Amino acid sequence: MEQITSHVLRDADTEVTVLSMGCAVMDWRVADRPVVLGYAEPEHYRHNPASMGAVCGRVVNRISGARFDLNGVSYDLPANASPHHLHGGPGGLGRCNWRMSPDGDRAVEFRLLSTDGDQGYPGNVAFRVVLRLRGGCLTWDMEGVPDRMTPINLAQHVYFNLAGHGTVAEHYVQVAADQYTPTAQDLVPLGTIEPVEGTAYDFRRPVRLGDGDGWDGNLVLTSDADPAAEVTGPDGLELRLWTDRPGLQVYTSNSLARHLPEGPGAAHGRFAGLCLEAQDFPNAVNVPAFPSILCTPDAPYQQMTSIEIL
Template sequence: MQQIGSVNGTPVHEHILDSGAARVSILSYGATIRDWRIDSVAEAMVLGFPDFETYLTQSRAHGVIAGRVANRTGFGRFTLDGTAHQLDVAKPPHHLHGGGEGLGKVVWEMEPDGDRAVRLTHTSPHGHMGYPGEVAFSALFELDGPRLTLTMEGQPDRRTPINLAQHNYYTLGATTGVRDHVFHAAADRFTPTDDTLLPTGEIAAVAGTRYDFRTPRSSREADPDEQGIDINMVLADGRPAEVECCTLLNPANDVRMRMWTDQPGLQVFNTWHFRFDVDHHDGLRTEGYQGFAVEPQHFPDSLNNPDWPSIIYSPDRPYKQVLGVEIARG
């Protein structure tokens, strides 16, 4: 573990996990996956910045753990047990990724356990970003061969919403963008959105839409008009967590990402409109389609859609999510 910078006087550390088959850099800032490399491929597997200071000015949740509640909550408003709450709205009109000082923008405590595991912890105080209750969060990263397992937990002191999301943008070694990466997901439904990307409350079939990845296909095939893909996909009810939920393939180098989750949804985002005036790892600076985000989580705006799976947790019902990601050739 080494210090690589600071935020408001608080040191920021980096710890590198190395299994031989993979090498993953973790930052204490935002519990961020900064870099991911595999043997036999020189280029990075995820979007990240070589200079830490760039994360403070240019990051769009690059590699962070987003929360307390990831994704969008309509106008930052919800009611819990008869009490109305107003969350921080840093990017109007909705609350996004826990607000302007969400979990992805704070410095966590870091405790390495050799070169295969690291635990990060952070206690979010009552009222922070408008959320009720104090929550003790932890994130355990464990690297075994090419597979990274991330266990995210939250212990609240009262009833409160929690919905975390690991926010990698996967490149899989691409240097010219990800529009031709081939995606496959075990999802036959999605949650349609309005023009502000807030769910309408409907759950619709993916058949006949650009969100149908039940048969593997690329963004170029699914979305030839470049309308963009930024949507929550609904995973099959009762799907075992040990069965992979999706795959992403870079056909140029045969690198494949496989993912496992215990969450009911996947936010899928192909960064079609991204523009940056700084380089990512390996000098990458494409015009759009820089990375492909796949973020297991509960559905966006679940707080205002009571028929959807609940994201309310309590002292006797703590939060836990287990995510598995494997990146390898073939």
Template sequence: MTFGILPSGQSVERVELRAGELRAAVLSYGAILQRLEVAGVNVVLGLGTLQDYLTRSRYFGAVVGRYGNRIAGARFTLDGVEHRLPVNNGPNSLHGGIEGFDKKVWTIADRTSRSVTLTLVSPDGDQGYPGTLTASVTYTLDGDGLRLDYTAETDAPTVVNLTNHTYFNLAGSGDVLGHVLRMDAARYLPVDEHKIPTGELAPVKGTDFDFTTPHPIGARMDGGYDHCFVLDGPVEVRVPGLAMLMTTTEPGVQVYAGGMLDRPATPYGPHAGLCLETQHFPDSPNQPAFPTTVLRPGERRTSSTTYRFTA
């Protein structure tokens, strides 16, 4: 069904999925996960109109790229060539730039009653990134969970770091400060004043970043988390009556507790949702010690993330 029409005249489609007690809605604009219902409760933050997504969104439910998270100084060097990117987060480039993948109309390549595949071709030079990149994401309702499968291919060397920016609220309303979080993550990435990793993979033991045993998100740092953790296993989030278990093939997860959700004005307040952005590490193109995000012709980058729900 048509969700809305962009000022350019492009149509944005809305695809509804269902399987058992799960219901989902995905938009072709930004490959956005607009709704995810578990036993009748919508557990993600979304917006009601296309105009809201154009003017009031904080990346709600979108697939972000070409590079999710921050690149320091809005530049990187690849094979001896410096590439400059749009500056949209202090001195840095965030989530692919000013017109990242979250602001593109994706093509619906395939759909069934429980899955949809969307594709996007990002031309050479798009937001300063080299190479023509062909990306896809498939949303699948799989038993008691939602699985996201990503692919990316390029015709010239480039960097890529695709992730999804869904805000979860397992209670369906209120804030997430009381959500209990547990992560198999013994290390995290300390950052500087511009939220760029220092390069250290620091132990969480004895710090406010230790979620190896369960803690409410708001119990420390007033819930002010916007940090990448090095994953050793799954992530679990619980509220009374519902638990979500996240697994991924990616090496890290950016945990963002929504502290800035009132900027710009959105329908939500601070900490209304929790992002678990599975990804490679921020600023990896400038940090050779981190796992590489370089993609070359003939290679195919794939990753999968699954969110499973239990009562």
């Protein structure tokens, strides 16, 4: 069993601890305040049932029926959210121990080769993730280079709680999105893109999370959003997110439970954390109307997402 290694990024009053397992953010502190949820020990991330802090894929979010067709071939995937496939499967990227190469206090590189047939997906894919810290801003620079056509859609799955304790009920969230991809009760998109006007997913003005019943859905970001999302904590700490991806999953840890011993942040439970997962649209591989997530050697996968907490 390969050892899990860790590295600490530091700049100004921000300190971020990252792990080789799943490229996970284990701890994030601003002026010594923990602002993310995590587990107590690196070994706990081998199991990680909540995808805590990890980079998820090959394809993040849900694939309906745990299958897709590509060039006349049907591919069956593990139905780890039965009957659907979730976050790349039980052995997806967030459950893999990547090769980690630190570059001083402000950057670290991760590499992983996902081989043909991994979790049911076709093709070999060379993945690379670089995390860079500048001041209070952490950037995920992610790429996946396949040797044949295959779907790729990655996302960071960090749970934020800017208070460092309690729930996110007193957090205010604003997202630059006029549309969203509504879902059925099983959280798989219906395949349409609809206006947020009059729905619970209207975050165009700040929404107090405690005024809702919980969220787990994909917003269609305005292409020129700067930033794409803003969060204000109960005592004024602020988070801002920028991304080049078209979607943002807003998830308020509706089903989170205490699976493993907790780290220094908030106690794990419903509404304990807020995930803002920059991504392509869920189930896009089965919805022709959604932007394609098919990547090739000549058109590899790329994502740039930055999150600043000050």
